[in-house]
Amino acid sequence: MKFVLGVDAGGTSTRALAVAADGTVLGAGRAGGANPNSHPPAEAAANLAAAIRAATGVPGRASACVIGMAGTAKLTDPAVAALFERTWSDLGLDRVVVLTDAEVAFAAATDAPDGTVLIAGTGxxxxxxxxxxxxxxxxxxxxxxxxxxxxxxxxxxxxxxTLAALGRDGDLGPLATAVLAEAGVDATDRKYAWRRLITVANAEPPVRLARFAPLVAVDDPAAADIVERAADLLVATALATREPGEDTPVVLVGSVLGDGTRVGERVRAKLAGLEVRTSSDGVLGAAWLAAVEAFGEAAARRPG
Amino acid sequence: MKFVLGVDAGGTSTRALAVAADGTVLGAGRAGGANPNSHPPAEAAANLAAAIRAATGVPGRASACVIGMAGTAKLTDPAVAALFERTWSDLGLDRVVVLTDAEVAFAAATDAPDGTVLIAGTGxxxxxxxxxxxxxxxxxxxxxxxxxxxxxxxxxxxxxxTLAALGRDGDLGPLATAVLAEAGVDATDRKYAWRRLITVANAEPPVRLARFAPLVAVDDPAAADIVERAADLLVATALATREPGEDTPVVLVGSVLGDGTRVGERVRAKLAGLEVRTSSDGVLGAAWLAAVEAFGEAAARRPG
Structure with missing residues (x-):
């Protein structure tokens, strides 16, 4: 039976899907993260191989394998590229295409060949x-x-x-209250709370500030202002990649832009008039792209 | 002979000045940094004592001692406060006032008791x-x-x-060229240079980005735009501390706001109509404040 492999290699986990030519899912595999930027390349390659082997006992029989990966720039390092080549060879795979996570996310959401992908997660x-x-x-x-x-x-x-609110007189709003609770800072003494919040924010790796992001969903004008500015910046970033009059789909990806998120809602409103889609699962896009690779676009079926 | 002590305790060095009642400078001392935020408190206290001893053989005879220090918040820690108290006691000093670096910088530039101090160095x-x-x-x-x-x-x-310029077609301007030179990044391959500049910027502690700050003095519209935005933000920060119609001096402090800097020039232009002064040396302000403390404002003389 002919089948293809789709793989989504993320920072924390790697998923692989074996999909028959008619779209039937034959097997799924999962392993640890395989982003060669955030993992030692040998570990990333081993996790990729483990996920692929778990999805199918005989990976070498796959007609094509498409891997979506953050940090593909690392593959320009010849030593890293050679390591991944050996991994495909050991698996018996002779048709492997490595794409960015953005490319498989786009393909997961639309059949269109051209368009815009807008990603907002931690970055x-x-x-x-x-x-x-x-x-x-x-x-x-x-x-x-x-x-x-x-x-x-x-x-x-x-x-x-929150720091600005602590510096003003008057009651703290829902956003400031939620931020101080998340940070574990008591606001009885505002001067102390101001200093303490700065200390707490600086005590962890900077990207951990993302833990306060979900709090902008509270009902508070200060939160709404942040959401609006975020949506404006993201829309401007997306539109900057488009040609004048371009009429292609825009695919939204990532936790900040999911259905039901405040920022996603405002971004969709600002892009009204364009076809906007949400990408939920890159591994489905990778599997479909593998089918396109193996069987051609007309014959390719999406998993399911 | 009556004299006072003024001390400027910075992050990298500490300076002390012994000044007679008539303003004559009797002695100057220098030692390593004494900011208790960036140095172990015992080291900070030892450097303070060394600078004071170097300025005068008999510190205990001083009529008053004023110390300007960044990181005074650390002194709310009882153990740190006790350590500094012991240091004054060992020096024989019985009249020590610890102020922030901002307060001594303000006093260095003006006799006015009220006003605004605007500091822009690394922060x-x-x-x-x-x-x-x-x-x-x-x-x-x-x-x-x-x-x-x-x-x-x-x-x-x-x-x-510079990253934006690398992503566009067309020649790189003077600012981008200067940034790439400072970062040691070759711009022949623009995609490579883009990635490499991000890597270089992230390879050092974040505050080291300040090393690119002087480059905004180049003659380039992109640099002028950055200077203008910086000046707007700094002026807004300063004005936010002022009451409506307040008619007091604004004292500018720090490397970004010095005479002859682009940002300083634009800030002065935007504050036209207000009395704007430049503070050059906090230790002079500390010494004058010590004289005010010891002899009263009418009798106090500035060093010189």
Missing amino acids: SIAGRIRKRRMVATEGGYGWLLGDEGSGFWLGREAVRA | SIAGRIRKRRMVATEGGYGWLLGDEGSGFWLGREAVRA
């Missing part, structure tokens, strides 16, 4: 997609230099708004 | 001064949460502007 980036490949990006500088509208950014703005 | 903060004491602040959140318009902020914006 943020937008990509111009042409023929299902990302040909240009906007943003993606990382937390220190950018990531506007991301979970890191939302959390930082929530803490900043 | 940024503004303070409302009443009777020569800082009674409220604006900003001062530190690099992770704020420091708008500071050296850190300017450096980060310079790097961001």
Whole structure:
């Protein structure tokens, strides 16, 4: 029986799906993270192999394998590239395509070959997609230099708004109250709370500020202002990758832009008039792209 | 002979000045940093004592001693406070006043008891001064949460502007060229340079982004835009500490706001109509405040 492999290699886990030509899911595998930026390359490669083997006993029989991976830039290192080549070879795979996580996320949401992918999780980036490949990006500088509208950014703005509230007279609103509770800071003495919140925020790795991001969902004008600015920044980032008059879909990816999130809601409102889709699962996009690779676009079936 | 002691306890060095009642400088001392936030408190106290002893053989005879110090919040720790009390006692000093670096910087620039101090070095903060004491602040959140318009902020914006330039077609301007040279990144391959600049910026402690700050002085519209935004943010921070119609001096402090700096120039232009002064040397303010403490305001003479 002909089948293909789709893999989503994330920072914390890797998932693999074996899918028959008619779309039937034959097996699923899971292993630890396989992002070669955040894991030693040998560990990333081993986790990839483990997830693929768990999805099918005989990976080498797959007609094609598409892997979506954050941190593909690392593969430009010849030693890392050679290590991954050996991994495919050991699995018996002779047709492996490594794509970015953004590319498989785009393919998971739409059959369209061209469009825009907008990602906002802990970080943020937008990509111009042409023929299902990302040909240009906007943003993606990382937390220190950018990531506007991301979970890191939302959390930082929530803490900043709380510091400003502590410096003013009057009652603390729901956002400030929620931030202080999350940080474990008592607000009885405001000067103390101000200093303590800065200390707490600086005591952990900076990206951990993203833990305050979900708090912007509280009903508070200060929170609504942060959500609005995040949505404006993310929409501007996405639109910067599009050509004048471009009429392709925009695919939203990541925890900040999920259905039901405040920021996602505002981004969808601001993009009204465009086709906007939500990508839920990159591994489904990888499996479909593998089917397109193996059987051609007309014959390829999505998993399910 | 009656004399007073003024001390400026900074992060990298501590300076002490012994000044006679008529303003004659009797002696000067210097030692390592004495900020109890960035040094172990025992080391900070020892450096303070060394600088004071070097300024005068008999510190105990001083009529008053004023110390300007960043990180005074640390002195709310009873153990640290006790350590510093012992240090004064060992020196024979019975009249010691510890103030913030902002307070001595304000006093260095003006006789006025009330006003605004605006500091922009690696970080940024503004303070409302009443009777020569800082009674409220604006900003001062530190690099992770704020420091708008500071050296850190300017450096980060310079790097961001360079990343944006690398992502566009066309020649790189003077700012981007200077940033890439400072970072040691070759721009022949722009995609590589983009990734490499992000890597270099993240390879050092974040505040080291301040090393790119001086580059905004180049003649380039991108640099001018950063300077203008920094000046707007700093002016807004300063004005937020002032009461409606307040007609007191604004004292500018720090490397970003020095005479002849681009940001300082734009801040002075935006504050036209107010009395704006530049504080050059906190130790002179500390010595004068010590004289005010010892001899009263009418009799106090500034060093010189």
